[in-house]
Amino acid sequence: MTYVRNCWYVAAWDSELARGQPMAMQVLSERIVLWRGDDGAIHALEDRCVHRMAPLSLGRCEGVNLRCMYHGLLFGPDGGVLEIPGQDKVPPQAKVRAYPVAVRHSWVWVWMGDPAQADEALIPPAVGYDDGRFILGHGHLDYAAQARLICDNLLDFSHLTYVHAASFQAGPTFAERLPEITPLERGVRFSRWSQNVPNIRDPNSAERFDNYMTYDFLLPGVLLMESASFMARTAAALEFGPPDFDTAIAGRNFTSQAVTPLTEGTARYFFNWGPHGDHGDEAMRDGMMQLAAMAFGEDKVMIEAQSRVIADSPGYAVMPTAHDRGVTLYNRIVERLAREEGGAGR
Ligand code: FES
Ligand SMILES: [Fe+2]
Known part of the structure; x- marks a missing residue:
């Protein structure tokens, strides 16, 4: 690899x-x-x-x-x-x-x-539990799979619709709609507005939000994601550009995640997640960590199974889809930099 x-x-x-x-x-x-x-x-x-x-x-x-x-x-x-x-x-x-x-x-x-x-x-500008703005839980998960497959997973959220239907209750839009993708010098930025969505914490309320999520996926496998709910019609008012997170009205949260290759076939996945201090508390953080444990378990089952099939499939190549654009952009950066350093430091 x-x-x-x-x-x-x-x-x-x-x-x-x-x-x-x-x-x-x-x-x-x-x-x-x-x-x-x-x-x-x-x-x-x-x-x-x-x-x-x-x-x-x-x-x-x-x-x-x-x-x-x-x-x-x-x-x-x-x-x-x-x-x-x-x-x-x-x-x-x-x-x-x-x-x-x-x-x-x-x-x-x-x-x-x-x-x-x-x-x-x-060093990527992660948000750690030493950051006073967010209330973050943290942990790690070990994988019997190549780190590369976990990175590929994090670079394509269309899997949310299928892998995380139970945990995150992700609807069809993650798979149906492509995110906005911006190439960065050492990674890729993804962002997505979801307009006019009900308040998941109060489904009986008529209140509607525009939700925004954005993450940078940076070398060597670090995901930094912020999301929040804004007043309905914010997305259109901003012409679908990025909002100022300080104007979020609910649900502001941050997660920092890092994939570290241990060996050729194993990896450690570090993560934190939790609400902004203005939009949640420790109880909410604990609930989010439980959800994360369930969701990351769903990823692990799929990725480890995929890894076993790949190990048995010499000569097979992947067939990218429209959702693989971010995967391809990121992996091109990895390949170019690895080639340029030509074994530096060994
Ligand atoms: S192996 Fe370390 S001192 Fe002998
Ligand atoms: Fe996932």
Whole structure:
């Protein structure tokens, strides 16, 4: 599979890393150990001791350093060995790979490419649970499927009509109508107005809304979506352009999601979701998280089943439909950037 390496990949939720407890992770089939030193900073090294390849994730945090608990080599956050028990000299090759790490928007991001090119400006502008405006629940789901298939799913919401009829009660319009699509430098923007829809929280009310949803799907697999209800006729008044979310009258919510390839055939899907503080509370957030758990379970069943069929289908190619425009645009960016970097950072 083709993946861009010069990208920040989500490796964990910030809250998953307790001080002094190393955590094993895999990104793009590379074993990584993450830990939070006693200064609070998070570090990431190759999870393979330079001595005899024991996992450093079974190691012990000492200050900002990490000790392999097989024969006791002590590693600094830069991957260099600081101590070898029973030996005075540390040879120059005694080091493991260190990954640039950034903590932003409640996520721990790891740069998988050339460390010299790690640029924090490339971190997608996600909304984390540390953002005061939204009340967000969060979680993750592991997939026995290629990350690429999950990205493709998130790039084509026509599946909502069929896969999420039970959970999101998505009607026919997701499949019948194409969204507005705008190519971005490192992704694709999708937006959709739904006009004159009833208030789902109060179906007996005569009140009608114009609903707007928009999301950016950005490298290396990050979905950032905001939606809300506006007064009826807002869409027409704006000539179907984007609204100012501060003028929403109900239902404003945000979700940040990230797909991280663990190995060739497995992936971790991180997500948060919840209402804006003006339009909901913690009880609403909990209800939304229950709905998300159901909906993401529906996706997982379909995508893992699809993945098994694909694995058994050498020589078959996909047949894109009109709804695949976003999928195609995004995957073209992935292929171009991967080609341009030509294995950088390996
Ligand atoms: S394998 Fe790590 S110290 Fe021996
Ligand atoms: Fe879905």
